[in-house]
Structure formats: structure tokens, C-alpha cells
Amino acid sequence: MKITQFFAVGALTLLLAAPLRAAENWVRYVAQPGGGQVKVEGTSTLHDWSVESKLIGGYVELDPAFNLEKPQPGKVNARVAVLIPVRQLRSDNTGMDTIMYETLKEKDHRRIEYRLTEMTLKEAPKSADAPLLFDAKGELAVAGVTNKIQMPVTMTRVAPDKLKFAGTVSVKMTSFEMKPPTKLGVFSTGDEVKLTFDWLTAKREETAK
């Protein structure tokens, strides 16, 4: 290898590594078992329905420049990934669950995934323990289709090393190329569903990778 090539490869490696190195100091919070719940609610011609799961995985990485003690309104550098295993979403009716898994194409797309693209703190909190209100933009992948969504999210420091996120967003099944379940003459399901979540994360000492 020529020396120039060696430097070129080295420079490229440094360039690629730069964002990772920057992230190394970021504070990583990881999803905790038992502290969260996601609920999906919808309607049908028979009755309203809902499914729930207590299994929400993923992580949040916050730029150390973001001061949790004195947060300033504006954009916040953060990386968030959320994973929800579809099979753990359940109602009280296994037959209806089967229809839901089929609609969500569970066999091919086992998880609902969310990835944050932009997070903005709307206002400075009125008190030290008040929840922080963010406007979150991100990508939601359901049944193999990814859509951009925007929703208000609150972040509460429930312990010095624990953050709880909560939010609600309405989405349309058809925008994820899902056909609302229907059985002619028996029932049809409303297109719009409401997702509500409550998600606990705890600080991890290891640095983000």
C-alpha cells in the first residue's frame, strides 16, 4: 500500500468514526422491564377494541450538552430507537389477536419500530420536577411500511437515573398499507387507531456505540 493511500484510508476511517466518537460521550438510557406499557385502541362496528403490551425495548441517547437540570427550549440532539414485539400485543380475545397479527403481517414483520429524527423542547419547564414537553418527529415502521410521524412526548425524570417517556399518536391503518379487518355482514374496523405509550428507561454506564 502506498503511503498516500494509507493516509487516505486513515482519513476516511476518522471521518466515518467522527459521529461515533462524538456519541461516545452521550448519555445512554436503556428500556427497563416492568416500567412501560403500550396500548393500541380502535373502533369497529361491533365495539371498540384495544390491545396492550408491557414489552417496549430500545434506548435513548442524549447529547451531554442537553442539561437535564436546566433544559433550554429548542432542538435537542438525541437518538431514540423503540422496538415493540407484535406478538406481545394482546387483548382478552385470542381469536381477535390472531386477526390483529395477520393484519400487522406479524410473520414477516415481528416488531413495530420507531426511530427519532428530530426532537424539540417546546418550553422550559415551570418547575424542576415538571415533565418536559417535546415535539418529536420520527419514523414509525409497522407491517413493513415506514411513515413519518409527529407527536408530543413528555419526559419525566422519575429518579436521578431514570427517564419516563409518554405520548399519544393517532395513525391510519391504510397509511401503513394495512386493510382494516372486516367481515362482511359481521363487523368492520375503523381505519384510525390511537397509540398510547408509557416507557421507562434507565441510565446505562456503558457509552453509546
Next chain:
Amino acid sequence: MSKAETEFNRRDFLRGGSFATLMTMLGGVELITRTSARAADLETLVPFQVNCAVIGLGAWGREIIATLARLKTAQLTAICDTYPASVKRASNSAPKAKGVDDYRRILDDKEVKAVIVATPTHLHREIVVAALQAGKHVYCEAPFANTIDDARVIAKAARDARKQAFQAGLQTRSDPQRHFLLDFIRAGAYGKPIKARAQWHKKQSWRFTSPNPDRERDLNWRLDKATSIGLAGEIGIHQVDAASWFLNSRPVSVTGFGSLIHWKDGRDVADTVETVFEFPGGVNLIYECTIANSFDADYEMFYGTDAAIMVRGPKAWMFKEVDSPLLGWEVYARKDIFYKENGIALIANATKLANLTEKATDESAYTSTPLYFALESFLQNVNTVSSAVEDFSATFDASDKAALNKYLADLKLTPAAGYAEGYAATVMAIKANEAVVKGGKITLQNDWFELG
């Protein structure tokens, strides 16, 4: 054409032809609903499949195989019996399943996720404990064992296998008709319970024949008191468990009587037994069982201050007292005459008949056998538990056993008898048989029911 002939033809036509045929002949077109391709139809969807194996291929093992064949969530991959002819016979109903003569080969098979143990009662312990240790989900037939020690070992192994589904073969606990009745009974519709009675009458020898003398001895384990807990234990367990469940308590004593009257063929197990289970509050359950007479088959009766309830397989009736309060819906419900009594049919949704939009029907809403529902529940719970373990481990730190156990404990499972119900019922069955053998009363001690 005479009038009579015309009348005959018209009736014959109406009797033989369907409404659709009639409409077609009149120029109408039968409108058949077309389900959309994406309309998830429960009949055709296969939500999951569990690879399972049946160990013990006697008559009941074959019944289990036949039932699994009807369950789309079951994939029967292996069958096992120590007797080759039994494996061969069962293979006719399970041509795709691998036949083996040693249960350990099934436990070594990574493809097999769940095992159903239907061997003779006294052989359950070794197989069930080994299967749980091998990480299999287990359905263990009831009674668990013919001794309390063995039953306790099985129950404790099941309790400790947190990542696996375990079910006791007390089928009525999964039967939707029983769950419908349970709500009805818990709501106090028959008043205050005063007594209960159950019977199982079926004239049959309980003896199996085989050209192989050793096999014949093994097959007839029920006729030898060294291995059998008799009619009160082997058959009574199901009805006594069902009665305890409905009465919502555990008996405090059992008194038994037994005789060998008809089948005197060298066996030392009674062919006719009567037992009295004493429940708290002065409520007694009288349980009778014989294989020397078939009259009136099998059923359970629950007597209350306002009504009596008869449960017969998938059907049930209520016989009201004249001074009982009017519930309302029973005015419209179907009635059956039982000699001089009027039985009000208790079928699912019977209490909604008051709106008069539904016609009273003779059919139970649940036409499958209790075994079908029990195995359906088992497979469903195997899938629920195993997918929960898998998804939890992929989502969180799998080494956090406390959090995993909490998650598993909170899972909503399909109704089924677990290790606790199976163990308690086995203790009652064993003690009922002991009472029959000694011809007296046994006070049921609390520590017998403790797992420790």
C-alpha cells in the same frame, strides 16, 4: 292431478329442496357473502403451530392424537410407547409423526417443544420431571400420580419451570361451557348451595387384552391396587375437581365404600364405589361410580336453595323452586321435561334470549369435547409463554430473572388447570381411593395439600 297428489308433491318439494333452490327456480340468485382476501378469517388462519409429541399410546393416548389432528395449532411430530404394536397402531392416525419406543429420544429432539404424557398414572413422575428438565412444555394427564409424594414432585417441578407451560389433564377446567356455568353459579342463580351429587355409570370391564402376557399385565395396571387408585381416583378425579371448583372450596374429609361385585376376574380393585366429600359449611358431595351398570351415565348435580343445576357433558339445565326469584330470561328459554320436572336449558347466551331475536336452540354452543378445549388451551398457552420468553429475552437483559418471572406471572393465559389444581385434585383422588379401600372416613389434612 288430484289435490292429494299436488299436496304431496308440494310438501315433498319443500321437504327435499332448500330455500336457495326454491329461489333459483323462481329466478332468484342466491347471494353468498364474499369475504375479502384480507379479511382475516379465523377458520383459515393458522396463528402458530406447536411441535408436540404424545407419550403413552393406549386408548386415551390415541384419543389425544385424534384430537390433536383436529387442532390446526398442533403439529404432531413424534409419538412414543414402549410397546411397538401400540406405536404402529397409533401411527395410522399420525402418519407424519416419528414413532419411538423410548421417551428420552423425544426429550432429546430439539424440534419437539411440548409433550403430552398419557402413560399409566404411576409412570408419570419420571417422564414429566425429565421432560420439564429438558425444557419441554408439559401436559400431564390426571391424576398426576398414585402417591402423594410422586404428585408433589411433579407439581414442584412444574412450579419451578417458570419458562414453560404446564397443564394438568383436568379437561373441564378449559371447557367454555363450564366457564359459562361457573359465572352463572358464582352469580348465585341457584341460591345458597346445600349439596352436590355426581355419578359415572358405565358397564365395562376396564380390562384390556393382548396376545403378549407381559403387555396384558402392563395394560391392566388399573386393575391392580399396587398401581391403581381405582374408580374414585382415576375417574372420580375429574368430577370431584369440577364440583370443588364450582363449590369454590376444598373438601375437609372423604368417606368411602367400595365393592367388587361383578368383575371378579382376579382384580383387586372395586368395580363399584360410593364416596362422600364433606365441604365447609355442611355441604356434602356424594360421588358414585360403577363399571357394573350404565343407567343414567354420568352427570353432576348442584342443589341450591333456589334451584338445582344438572350438568351433563356439554349441556346443563336448571330446575327452579316455586319460591325462587324470577330471573326473567328463563321465561323464554328452552325447557326440557324430565319426568315431572321442567328443566330450563342453560346454554351459552341463554340469558340473552329475552330480546327474542334469537330462537331457543337445542344445541350447545360448544360442540367439541372437553379434551379438545383442554388441548387447544395448552397449545395456546405454550405459544403465549414461549413467545413471551423469546421476546423478553430479545428486548431486555435476559439475565434479569426476577423481571422475566414478573412478566411471565402477569401473562393472561387461556383457562386451564395448572400444577396447583392438578396437585390438589390428585391428593383428593388418592385419599378418596384410600377411603374406599379402608371403607371409612379420612380427614383431609392441610399439609397434604402443601407443596413445600
